[in-house]
Amino acid sequence: MDGQPSGSGEIRLVDVTKTFGDMDAVKSIDLVIPHGSYCCLVGPSGCGKTTILRMIAGHETPTSGEIHIGEQMVVGLKPVQRGTAMMFQSYALFPHLSVLDNVAFYLKMRDVAKDERRRRAREMLERVQLDHLALRMPAMLSGGQQQRVALARALITNPRVLLLDEPLSALDEFLRLRMRGELKSLQAELGITFVHVTHTQPEAIALADMVVVMDHGRIDQADTARHIFSRPATPYVARFMGGQNVLSGTVTDTSGGVLVITDASGPTYAASASGPMPGAGTAMSFVVRRDRIALTKGATAAPGERNAVNGRVIATEYQGTYVKVTLDVASREAFVANIADDIYFAEPLKVGDEVTARWATADVHILERADTGAAIDPYAEDAA
Amino acid sequence: MSLPSQGRRPWTFYVLSVMFTLFVLFLYGPMFIMFILSFQGPTGGLVFPMRGFSLTWFDALFGQARTGDVGGAFSRSLPLALMVMVLTVLISVTAGFAFRRRFVGSGFLFYTAVASLIVPGLVLSIGILVTARFLGIPARWWFTGLGAHLSWTLPFGLLIMFAILGRLSPSYEEAAYDMGATRWQTVRHVVIPIVFPGMIAVALFGFTLSYDEFPRSWLTVGSLNTLPIEIWTMTTNVTSPALYALGTVTSAISFVAIGLAIGSIAYIQHRRSKRT
Numbered sequence: 001m002d003g004q005p006s007g008s009g010e011i012r013l014v015d016v017t018k019t020f021g022d023m024d025a026v027k028s029i030d031l032v033i034p035h036g037s038y039c040c041l042v043g044p045s046g047c048g049k050t051t052i053l054r055m056i057a058g059h060e061t062p063t064s065g066e067i068h069i070g071e072q073m074v075v076g077l078k079p080v081q082r083g084t085a086m087m088f089q090s091y092a093l094f095p096h097l098s099v100l101d102n103v104a105f106y107l108k109m110r111d112v113a114k115d116e117r118r119r120r121a122r123e124m125l126e127r128v129q130l131d132h133l134a135l136r137m138p139a140m141l142s143g144g145q146q147q148r149v150a151l152a153r154a155l156i157t158n159p160r161v162l163l164l165d166e167p168l169s170a171l172d173e174f175l176r177l178r179m180r181g182e183l184k185s186l187q188a189e190l191g192i193t194f195v196h197v198t199h200t201q202p203e204a205i206a207l208a209d210m211v212v213v214m215d216h217g218r219i220d221q222a223d224t225a226r227h228i229f230s231r232p233a234t235p236y237v238a239r240f241m242g243g244q245n246v247l248s249g250t251v252t253d254t255s256g257g258v259l260v261i262t263d264a265s266g267p268t269y270a271a272s273a274s275g276p277m278p279g280a281g282t283a284m285s286f287v288v289r290r291d292r293i294a295l296t297k298g299a300t301a302a303p304g305e306r307n308a309v310n311g312r313v314i315a316t317e318y319q320g321t322y323v324k325v326t327l328d329v330a331s332r333e334a335f336v337a338n339i340a341d342d343i344y345f346a347e348p349l350k351v352g353d354e355v356t357a358r359w360a361t362a363d364v365h366i367l368e369r370a371d372t373g374a375a376i377d378p379y380a381e382d383a384a
Numbered sequence: 385m386s387l388p389s390q391g392r393r394p395w396t397f398y399v400l401s402v403m404f405t406l407f408v409l410f411l412y413g414p415m416f417i418m419f420i421l422s423f424q425g426p427t428g429g430l431v432f433p434m435r436g437f438s439l440t441w442f443d444a445l446f447g448q449a450r451t452g453d454v455g456g457a458f459s460r461s462l463p464l465a466l467m468v469m470v471l472t473v474l475i476s477v478t479a480g481f482a483f484r485r486r487f488v489g490s491g492f493l494f495y496t497a498v499a500s501l502i503v504p505g506l507v508l509s510i511g512i513l514v515t516a517r518f519l520g521i522p523a524r525w526w527f528t529g530l531g532a533h534l535s536w537t538l539p540f541g542l543l544i545m546f547a548i549l550g551r552l553s554p555s556y557e558e559a560a561y562d563m564g565a566t567r568w569q570t571v572r573h574v575v576i577p578i579v580f581p582g583m584i585a586v587a588l589f590g591f592t593l594s595y596d597e598f599p600r601s602w603l604t605v606g607s608l609n610t611l612p613i614e615i616w617t618m619t620t621n622v623t624s625p626a627l628y629a630l631g632t633v634t635s636a637i638s639f640v641a642i643g644l645a646i647g648s649i650a651y652i653q654h655r656r657s658k659r660t
Contacts, residue, residue, distance in 0.1 A: 080564035092555035
């Protein structure tokens, strides 16, 4: 039998490409996932995130490139030799085997004696608090219980990397939040690398030490959850993760460490620049967080005033702790301000009201890449 | 899930109920009349009224040579049906798996297999006989007859396997691979147990289609008859209720086969859902 690999669960993808027919699912990706981290791959359907997961798992072979786990080059190895275990989207529990036999399956395949494998499977079930259901059939379990069985079945292989393919998508909202918490604490307890594929941004932000945002087979940004959310690199990441307004213009002044950006339709913006100053005339995009916007009634932005935009309210949505106010600001994209509930209800707005949105220069974050006019709604793209 | 209730049943419900009742009577009525008449008294005839009840005609069936070689025909039909059953399961299951991935000529192969459902059985029977003659092979129930029956059962078996394997998620096999199972272990411990109820359905089709096949048997079984041909021969020269007794016995065997198959499927599913 092949020896159980141990050691580091660091995953390195080097120039990995995967082609299906004439379509590139993943295009020359480089990525390092540190040992013992919780990594979320996030992106719309068809972006290649599941393909990456399956290549790490050994269920797909890269067309070119290398995948390393720890010290090992794993392309061509079987999952068990890689020290990976995968939890499938629909859990793929064997319907003809009891919970106990599902968990013991790995041991049975390695000819572990019956008593021994049942004992170890029971221990694993105790760990996920399901030992009382050991003799049930999978069809008799709730979604959350099935998920725990799948988890126990994967963990009994003693993996150094656990791969989770949209593990929470089959659960209802309440259970999803609970299992999310359990996954996070399990990862902290085991200290192994978790790679979790999801298309839900809040899930990625809540769980991950490292978020990898993907689009069309490429990685747009790989960073900590906090940076992905508050300092997105590209307009796509900003829009996909949400919570940001993306604005664009051309640089008109760079004196005094302040970058002045003018939109062709009128407004001028200011940002404190970091790094090398771009020359005048450069197209630039930047983001302002929705919760850093202040609104005042009436179209009061003076011509030339920086970081002030006139707009008309087109929708308001109560969200409990804040109110989401959507404005039409005569650009191709709606502008959103999330106003704290106490501030909003001190002076409520209604649809059609003229307002001015203002924000501080310090809250402006310049993007690495200017908006190319690509799809504004990441979900509206051709989901292949 | 329940359908929305719309109060009183519409008149169409009663019309359709009557039609359905008539349909069921038409379907099973003649069979039940045959069952009843097979218990005709010793002096009774082929039609009502019943002149007492007896098992005389069942006795005549197995006792006297006059009623034809029922025992011999049965001793050929049963093994033939069992052989067809086993071969149909083996070939349909393996072919079903082969068709899961596209291969060169898979479409053509599928259509040629299914086309034999459309070819009239008697024509096929003649074709097989002529071919066998040409090749110098004598027609035998266990050779040419077997082939003719397989041409009838395999397309059914294949279509059933398509339906079953279409619902078999590849993630089961991937999960097994993920947990270190070899190809053979995956087939043995995961795939076969999951598709087993479907394999029983294929076996049932293989058995019953062969057991009562007439047109494809007619010219291909050679000089020794199978049961359907023997019964057909008997209708021309036996004029006693022994004919009905034979019908009752063969129907009973078919029902036992179906009962066993459905019972075992139900047992497996019960075990899967209710084991606590």
